[in-house]
Amino acid sequence: DGGITQSPKYLFRKEGQNVTLSCEQNLNHDAMYWYRQDPGQGLRLIYYSQIVNDFQKGDIAEGYSVSREKKESFPLTVTSAQKNPTAFYLCASSMGISNYGYTFGSGTRLTVV
Amino acid sequence: AQKVTQAQTEISVVEKEDVTLDCVYETRDTTYYLFWYKQPPSGELVFLIRRNSFDEQNEISGRYSWNFQKSTSSFNFTITASQVVDSAVYFCALSGTSGTYKYIFGTGTRLKVLA
Numbered sequence: 001d002g003g004i005t006q007s008p009k010y011l012f013r014k015e016g017q018n019v020t021l022s023c024e025q026n027l028n029h030d031a032m033y034w035y036r037q038d039p040g041q042g043l044r045l046i047y048y049s050q051i052v053n054d055f056q057k058g059d060i061a062e063g064y065s066v067s068r069e070k071k072e073s074f075p076l077t078v079t080s081a082q083k084n085p086t087a088f089y090l091c092a093s094s095m096g097i098s099n100y101g102y103t104f105g106s107g108t109r110l111t112v113v
Numbered sequence: 114a115q116k117v118t119q120a121q122t123e124i125s126v127v128e129k130e131d132v133t134l135d136c137v138y139e140t141r142d143t144t145y146y147l148f149w150y151k152q153p154p155s156g157e158l159v160f161l162i163r164r165n166s167f168d169e170q171n172e173i174s175g176r177y178s179w180n181f182q183k184s185t186s187s188f189n190f191t192i193t194a195s196q197v198v199d200s201a202v203y204f205c206a207l208s209g210t211s212g213t214y215k216y217i218f219g220t221g222t223r224l225k226v227l228a
Binding site: 040041042043045088090092097099100101102103104105106107109 | 122146148150155156157158159160163165204208210216218219220221
């Protein structure tokens with residue numbers, strides 16, 4: 001079945017560490033996205049990518065980095081520069097930008113210990 | 114600027130009641146798209162519906178129905194005869210067509226359906 005796989009489901013990070021969240025899709029979608037969700041809040045866009053080897057900053061890109069070397073993969077690195085990384089991270093993909101519905105992964109819950 | 118407002122933070126209903134989730138949007142685009150997503154406790158958002166700005170017909174899918182009114186900039190979602198499995202957070206989203214990227218989510222409405 002086609003879909004988006006995010007791993008790990010739960011991740012614990014020590015202060016000062018970089019961690020990478022995985023996102024893989026087999027839907028042949030061109031566009032991929034990373035969102036951050038905090039309790040009681042909506043989704044805030046971190047980064048998005050319309051095509052391979054290209055990505056754009058979203059609303060809260062500081063302290064995060066991404067790569068898009070393959071169409072299927074869009075990993076997110078939470079760097080030590082991100083001061084408040086504890087959150088629920090959602091990866092999504094779509095056929096194209098803007099006017100398509102998104103398919104979401106099941107999310108990664110990151111906790112700083 | 115684009116904006117999506119879901120004024121209802123949390124709604125509780127008893128099973129079998131009907132419930133309407135409100136969504137009000139702002140955009141200057143003449144062509145735009147509206148969406149609803151469901152986020153069950155498992156965390157994954159599930160796409161429910163997409164509606165473009167030129168199609169104001171109401172849509173019904175089983176117990177779900179959507180009412181799109183451009184005159185009031187609203188895209189409300191009604192669940193008829195609610196069930197416990199409907200308990201989730203529901204997000205309304207708006208996508209514009211001008212500029213590089215304009216796809217924003219509302220803050221969500223948490224629906225609790227009590228048995």
